[in-house]
Amino acid sequence: xxxxxxxxxxxxxxxxxxxxxxxxxxxxxxxxxxxxxxxxxxxxxxxxxxxxxxxxxxxxxxxxxxxxxxxxxxxxxxxxxxx
Numbered sequence: 745x746x747x748x749x750x751x752x753x754x755x756x757x758x759x760x761x762x763x764x765x766x767x768x769x770x771x772x773x774x775x776x777x778x779x780x781x782x783x784x785x786x787x788x789x790x791x792x793x794x795x796x797x798x799x800x801x802x803x804x805x806x807x808x809x810x811x812x813x814x815x816x817x818x819x820x821x822x823x824x825x826x827x
Contacts, residue, residue, distance in 0.1 A: 754778025 746765060751758045752773035761770060769782045 749783040750780045751783055752776060752778045752780055758783075 747760050747762050749760050750770055755776045757773055757775040770780050773780055
C-alpha cells in the first residue's frame with residue numbers, strides 16, 4: 745500500500761496517510777476541516793528483500809557503499825559475513 749501526502753488548502757497543514765490504492769482520497773483536513781488536495785509524490789524508493797542487504801548493480805553494501813562494517817578502508821564487494 746502506498747503512502748499519500750496531503751495538504752490543506754485552508755491552513756496549509758501537510759501530512760501523510762498510508763492507504764490502499766483503491767481508497768478514495770481524503771477530503772477534510774484533520775486540523776481545520778478545510779479542503780484537502782493530494783500531492784504528487786516522488787515515487788517509491790528501492791525495496792530490498794532478502795538476507796544479504798546489498799544491491800550489486802548500484803554498488804551498495806550493507807554499510808551504505810561508502811563505509812564498511814569490518815573496518816576496511818574501502819567498501820567490500822560482498823558483505824564480510826559472506827566470506
